Amino acid sequence: MTRIKRGYIARRRRTKIRLFASTFRGAHSRLTRTITQQKMRALVSAHRDRGKQKRNFRRLWITRINAVIRENREEGVSYSYSRLIHDLYKRQLLLNRKILAQLAISNRNCLYMISNEILK
Amino acid sequence: MAVAHTAPSAFLSIPPQKLSSFASPKTPFLGFPVAVAPKPFVQARALTLAKPTPNQIRCQGDAVIPKEQKWMFDESNINGPDIWNKTWYPKAADHVNTEKTWYVVDATDKILGRLASTIAIHIRGKNLATYTPSVDMGAFVIVVNAEKVAVSGKKRTQKLYRRHSGRPGGMKVETFDQLQQRIPERIIEHAVRGMLPKGRLGRALFTHLKVYKGPNHPHEAQKPIELPIRDKRVQVQK
Secondary structure: OOOOOOOOOOHHHHHOOOOOOOOOHHHHHHHHHHHHHHHHHHHHHHHHHHHHHHHHHHHHHHHHHHHHHHHHHOOOOOOOOEEEEEEEHHOOOOOOHHHHHHHHHHHHHHHHHHHHHHOO | OOOOOOOOHHOOOOOOHOOOOOOOOOOOOOOOOOOOOOOOOOOOOOOOOOOOHHOOOOOOOOOOOOOOHHHHHOOOOOOOOOOOOOOOOHHHHHHHHOOOOEEEEEOEEEEHHHHHHHHHHHHHHHOOOOOOOOOOOOOOOEEEOOOHOOOOOOOOHHEEEEOOOOOOOEEEEEEHHHHHHOOOHHHHHHHHHHHOOHHHHHHHHHHOOOEEEOOOOOOHHHOOOOOOOOOOEOOOOO
16 A cells, blocks of 8 residues: 555644634633534534523513513402413414513513403 | 403503503614604504604615615614514613612511512512513612511421531521521521522622611612512411
């Protein structure tokens, strides 16, 4: 077999990885072996958290809706997020929690009007 | 739906005068650009992005985009940020400490745990529509008459407060009664701290709780308002 040096093959591969980790802190953007490991961990975290992102945002929307719905009920019976969703489903209203939460922040009157409507 | 027979329109009241005291976001958060002075609350509008009417455009001018360049401006903010696809996140102006609400509550004859729970909810900001877990959006709470807080059952002599100095044999145990004689503020602080999140933000939130022994507090300049307690069983039944 003729002698073959690897030349710049490894270096080219590692440069790409180094570019990915170029903004990492400390040794994680300077040392080659650490860079490889940190890129792997970063991609794993990103993959896993793309699924969690959907869960987290839904949690946030539910908490925000619950906060607004519970707040304005001193005079009547205490209304809650669970009852609101139940009434929404009964009236077959397709508003999702994201829209309801954004409504709660930007235009609270609208949310109240919607819940008054579905309460009837 | 047992409440369907009551007057439906009065159920969730839309009190316009109350809305200005809500913690609505300070930064303009609508589907179209607004004038420089934001109104305290927004009239109910159609949910679709309305074309900006002339008195609402600040400095955008008449953005006439040539037909062949329209694709470049597909995702721009010419008509305002997209509020239906980006969940609201508070900007710095939305959680300035100097503009937060201050609440005051008298702890006389209130059940310790129920009171602490309400306080923690208000400090964390979970009663607000603008609640964000990573940002301190809550209010400040002042507790007065901390030495008069009550507990039910035999907790007054049986509830133990423990602390450890770190050295072997350094466990110190105290009953509720003894701690109330010694440092009454610590009882409420201990209770509320256990109900706040543990972490950097939780520790910062804890500094928003101010507990005082007597009926006076030095925060008159902040004009604290009465803390609204929704728990019906927080007051000790005599």
